Amino acid sequence: MEAREILMKFKNNEMTLEEAEHYFRKQPFEEMEYAKLDSHREIRSGFPEVIYCSGKADEHFVKIFQRLYEDNGEVLGTRASRHQYELVKELFPQTVYEEICHIIKIEKPDKERIGNIAVCTAGTADIPVAEEAAQVAEYFGSHVTRIFDVGVSGIHRLLSRLDDIQSANCVVAVAGMEGALASVLGGLVDKPVIAVPTSVGYGASMNGLSALLTMINSCANGIAVVNIDNGYGAGYIATQINRMGCRKLD
Amino acid sequence: MEAREILMKFKNNEMTLEEAEHYFRKQPFEEMEYAKLDSHREIRSGFPEVIYCSGKADEHFVKIFQRLYEDNGEVLGTRASRHQYELVKELFPQTVYEEICHIIKIEKPDKERIGNIAVCTAGTADIPVAEEAAQVAEYFGSHVTRIFDVGVSGIHRLLSRLDDIQSANCVVAVAGMEGALASVLGGLVDKPVIAVPTSVGYGASMNGLSALLTMINSCANGIAVVNIDNGYGAGYIATQINRMGCRKLD
Amino acid sequence: MEAREILMKFKNNEMTLEEAEHYFRKQPFEEMEYAKLDSHREIRSGFPEVIYCSGKADEHFVKIFQRLYEDNGEVLGTRASRHQYELVKELFPQTVYEEICHIIKIEKPDKERIGNIAVCTAGTADIPVAEEAAQVAEYFGSHVTRIFDVGVSGIHRLLSRLDDIQSANCVVAVAGMEGALASVLGGLVDKPVIAVPTSVGYGASMNGLSALLTMINSCANGIAVVNIDNGYGAGYIATQINRMGCRKLD
């Protein structure tokens, strides 16, 4: 709808002031002193706002947590410390802290989950990042199948779980060190593979940069990459894809 | 179906030798002297094999092109030179060469296309990579909307096309230099954004590495990245997503 | 004035020995055992000397602080620790410590401020660097408008503050992660944008190097970049520009 059209409708009383204003108003977010909460976000993107907890001042963290919980009836924070957990636990005893992936959350009970995302890791040390992806995807309403420790140096472990992997709407491949898992998966499935390099490794792994380069250079098709250790980002985009995959086929 | 089950069925004559062998046979590809054509590929992944033409010897290139055309009734090659085009044009005069994105192809007429992918570029110099993405996606059966030259240094150009972008099932963001386009798009749509860094730029652009880092570090959600100048890879995964998006909603 | 001219004027008594010597003397600074205080600096550059506190030995730090305060009636130190604050607080109880940006200072009361600098950040985690820029600019006599948490992944937040940004003489863009804020700002204002990459981020952010590369490669005009986390440098050059912008138009 063009501006001209709106203006005319408003003038002709086919539209109220509030309706017209809605199209042009400037502030679809809630101004706090230290941050701008994105209150239109769920409408715009289909996902509620999530807190990136790391580095937030105590006072700010608690207020944002509280506000989001009051707005949505549930809330999720990533990269939370145990200290931050203890802060909000006093206010909301139902808060849960997932130590392995540093997620803090209050989740609505009996949430329905749809579809399926396969979250795979190369080794056991990649599990924290994989859990972040899995729990974020679950919070956003996806079913998740966890398939851990199936790295390419023992390819038979991966092949034994092929059915589970191939039946998912989206595959998340979490791997540090050489990161070859994504390429092998890309050649075995017909769904998008979201690759997550991890900072697991030593020496020339350069905190995940080597794995990132491996994945970006993959010669397999249907692979795209998110940032090192970015389980959250992988869980988010995998959920976008999973939601599409749950539509009914003709 | 487990191996034990198959073996028993075969022994009990519930399954022929050919059927049983099918499960265990080793070679779902066609051995040529210099390459292994992946003849099961379309069955396995839903996509026909595509030729990466760059660096192939003339004789090999022509034979592979011919074989794939005979098998599928159509064929597509990326990063093809004009010289390679002339080689196959003699054999198949209906071959088309898209100079701007170095694609060579024979395509079945009246192919039906579904859904919608928005392919956006930051500048005009990014168009060759974007065209590779767009034409690959079209070849694989997707509708594509091209939205070029909408880089973030003139944000109003991008905002004016927002409706087109938001109605797509998947957005491909092609940008060199600083690569900020992906982040802005990620904040504006509720569908996955596939980011393609390009080697466009000079100075510290380092042939696309700077744009790649920008995109990988994006603070927006729903973004994943493919290799520098990898229009093909973006068109492929965008098609996977677009196909899902075309399923009927409940 | 050429050397020959000065020499002749001096010989002809048109100039005193002191005046002549002034042109050739060698030491416009104050020699301390461990440092050379630049006492001519304010005359030469229009800015008083500032202390970079990090790594200074306690004794040296206190003496330099004291000397500068005695010379100028005010003093400012960047990257100061709480320990350093406590050292000088005993001597000068009026000393102020800004915890968030690690600035320590004694400032003349009722200092007049001129013009306007807009200091913008992409996220809340960039605020410490932005505050360093803002407080340094204020200490040097500039008005500052703080516009925080307006990153490009939610572009509407930035657009809602456009008037404030466009009315400034200089814009400071502080951003970590992908650093795209500078490009978007560069396309929206007609004044110089000083971009400050921050070390905020994780994974492939490489402690701010990715943001630096993004900003250096910006395709927008009117952008120049200072070092990662260098809020002080941005506040300094923004003040130089702001002073010019406060001159009367014809």
Place this chain on the structure above:
Amino acid sequence: MEAREILMKFKNNEMTLEEAEHYFRKQPFEEMEYAKLDSHREIRSGFPEVIYCSGKADEHFVKIFQRLYEDNGEVLGTRASRHQYELVKELFPQTVYEEICHIIKIEKPDKERIGNIAVCTAGTADIPVAEEAAQVAEYFGSHVTRIFDVGVSGIHRLLSRLDDIQSANCVVAVAGMEGALASVLGGLVDKPVIAVPTSVGYGASMNGLSALLTMINSCANGIAVVNIDNGYGAGYIATQINRMGCRKLD
């Protein structure tokens, strides 16, 4: 002015439809098939659009050149090849090609220039980039003083031109190899220094990356950096600053 206010004024006939539409309309640029000319640009930024010629298709280049010339009565292109020059020379014989810095232009005669920008280079090999900066600044209406070959390995050459440098409103420091020129200049003037690293050098100069790092790490104040070889960018921001510096002092 808020949206609500505009809407009411329009309804109450205090504003025409055209005036109201102006605030909300979407397309302040001219759509061509292959590009989006930014026709509002001069109004928004005070600078006309400039053509980055490198890599443009012949037909596109000529059309854009023509259109901009017709709109503004003058036009400037950077990184133009001799071939591109010959293309437009046929249409507009008054076109000038500056071989040393690859600038192509038709400039209004008797253009008035204001203020002063000092463009300095470390060596003779940096002159092409410096000339790009200088000519761009002149095209945008600035006076420019060229001070070439004053690198820090012969510091007396620089000191001999100090008066010229110190009297400028802005200093552009162009240097490859070790890039130390910017730091020395930063310590000698009280105006902003825009540093331009060049790709001049060999060995570990890494095509200008070393010079870029040197300049970004400068310990002097009042320095900000643009991309490697980006003379255009330096000329642009220096002109922004020079324009401010030409305002009358109180």
Place this chain on the structure above:
Amino acid sequence: MEAREILMKFKNNEMTLEEAEHYFRKQPFEEMEYAKLDSHREIRSGFPEVIYCSGKADEHFVKIFQRLYEDNGEVLGTRASRHQYELVKELFPQTVYEEICHIIKIEKPDKERIGNIAVCTAGTADIPVAEEAAQVAEYFGSHVTRIFDVGVSGIHRLLSRLDDIQSANCVVAVAGMEGALASVLGGLVDKPVIAVPTSVGYGASMNGLSALLTMINSCANGIAVVNIDNGYGAGYIATQINRMGCRKLD
């Protein structure tokens, strides 16, 4: 044998002057004006000297080729140009030039070969490097099995050749792009895997550096890496290992 012992034996006439001198003499190589041919090399290492042809002056190249042929009755050069081939072909018409891997050689007829080395490539573009490795190993007396185009994005192609791979004494894994082939092979065989990254790829492959990092970071056991495109080095060390593997088992 200690120096003292040799000296006493010589004095006591239990050793001739020539024998004693042999232990202490300084020059086990042949001095040419422009190079030092390592004439003791075959004795010391079990391998004849090989010519690295690239960049050698014509005259020098021909003389070295001639000398080595006269000394050993055969000669091999790597990275030879067609021009260099034509130079020596005039002198020695039996010279052979392997265009695909740029090897030039005269080889003794009926050379016996022992053991087995499996040389695998990920794609067809890796074949030139693989051929260098294979032909060098053959020249040094090893049997070689070539297994090309078995990259991990189609893992079934690799698995179908497992028997051939597992029966070799050493496996050479040649791969560009993401280089994951080495890891998968390392998990499937009980013999050393020599990994050769290649410069094949584009974008972030950085001329083979990404593949090198992938291989160095491999989480599989029994893998060691040589330089990018260094087929010669891989063929050499694989032959050392193959020779050991041909010893009789107890």
Place this chain on the structure above:
Amino acid sequence: MEAREILMKFKNNEMTLEEAEHYFRKQPFEEMEYAKLDSHREIRSGFPEVIYCSGKADEHFVKIFQRLYEDNGEVLGTRASRHQYELVKELFPQTVYEEICHIIKIEKPDKERIGNIAVCTAGTADIPVAEEAAQVAEYFGSHVTRIFDVGVSGIHRLLSRLDDIQSANCVVAVAGMEGALASVLGGLVDKPVIAVPTSVGYGASMNGLSALLTMINSCANGIAVVNIDNGYGAGYIATQINRMGCRKLD
């Protein structure tokens, strides 16, 4: 043996169900909740599984240690902390902890060792990595000769041990800083040299990356490289080679 053949043999009762199933079964590993123990590994590769202890949760670490000990009667872990040692020492008092190289183990008494591997270091600071290599090789059944502190800046120290080095079946060269040791060794022996860069050094050593590059670029023959500080990997592949070297000569 082809699938068809197995199927027919089974049908014809020349093979039992168990035997036939063996060829096709999918799971040659033991599924634990958090890991997949590779129980076929020793059969497949000739080496028992080893624990990479770093980062394992206490409970998981103890269970895996226990399981492997029960399966094999011995067990070895690398990169173990003293804390992890104390955990298992309570269960198995015979556990040994090698502080210098962070190895934890229970080893069968009177294990026979064969052949010889020379493990050399450039300096004393490289000893921890060298000891990891040496102890791993010994655990896997190799004799090891330790030759430490023979770096190339005092080449006579290395030459004095030449006999010991030249008589080994494989040489491991462990060096940080400039890593030149591998090249010198490569020129002196006729056996494979496995080079291990270490993170020893400061300044531009970049945590071992410089040494890695030095070794990868070695102009000597018969050298291959493992990851920085990867003593385990070197000990593993050196043992593979040593085992071959122990076969009887014809």
Place this chain on the structure above:
Amino acid sequence: MEAREILMKFKNNEMTLEEAEHYFRKQPFEEMEYAKLDSHREIRSGFPEVIYCSGKADEHFVKIFQRLYEDNGEVLGTRASRHQYELVKELFPQTVYEEICHIIKIEKPDKERIGNIAVCTAGTADIPVAEEAAQVAEYFGSHVTRIFDVGVSGIHRLLSRLDDIQSANCVVAVAGMEGALASVLGGLVDKPVIAVPTSVGYGASMNGLSALLTMINSCANGIAVVNIDNGYGAGYIATQINRMGCRKLD
């Protein structure tokens, strides 16, 4: 003297067994269990062995310190911790610890010093590295002039000390951040400049790598560079040069 000549002299009794053996013997160093002390070093190089203390085990450190002191009557260690100082102070109360540069030493009294080395720093934070260079040079017998805090952002400070700098036999330039000091010095003196990059700085200084690149790329003559923070190396080579400079002129 050739081997043949020595052998004949020995046989003809013109040389004793000991003298002859001297030429061929293998071990000009003292074997300790964990290290090889280079007892011929002072004869060979003119410099006594120095201890690099960092990372040495307590017991080893003390024994080496003791042995070197007993051999030479003095001893110097670099990068020593206070803890290491306390260890040896109990044995040798005359031990001195220089906290600022982490040097530990017992020095012969009344050592004569010759010539002159100018050690310059850009800032006060570079002093620890400069002191290491200065004290090492003094220990090796050179006079040192310290000229600190003369960085190029205040070039007049450097120019005021020009006489002192120009009269030295060798100049050591110690600088972090942008490292431009070496270039300016190289243009002002006619003696070699040894440049020492330091890890001082933040952001894109990358722990001294930027300063290293600046210095390596210097366009001035007579400059060579040592490793980041390597004051010891600079003091060593500066002493070599200073000793030559103290020779009498004809």
Place this chain on the structure above:
Amino acid sequence: MEAREILMKFKNNEMTLEEAEHYFRKQPFEEMEYAKLDSHREIRSGFPEVIYCSGKADEHFVKIFQRLYEDNGEVLGTRASRHQYELVKELFPQTVYEEICHIIKIEKPDKERIGNIAVCTAGTADIPVAEEAAQVAEYFGSHVTRIFDVGVSGIHRLLSRLDDIQSANCVVAVAGMEGALASVLGGLVDKPVIAVPTSVGYGASMNGLSALLTMINSCANGIAVVNIDNGYGAGYIATQINRMGCRKLD
């Protein structure tokens, strides 16, 4: 002499105007339109100015060559093309062009040379850079001993030339690939070693960066490094050192 003293002497007629002016005058160089010839250079540094020919415009190159020849009776240019040689050969037929190292020169006949510099290379491909160093040093009046192709992979070649190397006043070590030559030399001589990394190599040699890192990290003493391929810089500083070494010993 202080400014005050000079002024008084001048006023008191103890000094002429010219003498006084000499101390303060500003321009010890000759201004050409496009460059500033450093006419005081030989006085200041003891070395005549040398032309870096690469990239100079024909006209500029010829004029500078001519001017320097007229001033000094000889002239030397580095990195000259054959085309540049032909330009000046027409004017000065006595001009010599050294193709291998791209030096162009007219040299005074019967120039006396002093002292000795040993210029060593690792391989034959490093000779062009070594020749640049050698010829520059000879032009500046040093004797040079060339010792080529003595890389560390055949250490006996280097040891056989030890006497020649040890008798020089300065050693220049030229090496690409792994660059280990400098470390070995540093351990064998008691004179400064100037290390020159070369861009010779392939794969991970990264155009000399790997060799540069190797040399900078050398664990040997008495080594300092110049830029990649910078033979000129090495010849210059080696001559500075050689001149000192030619002074008479007491």
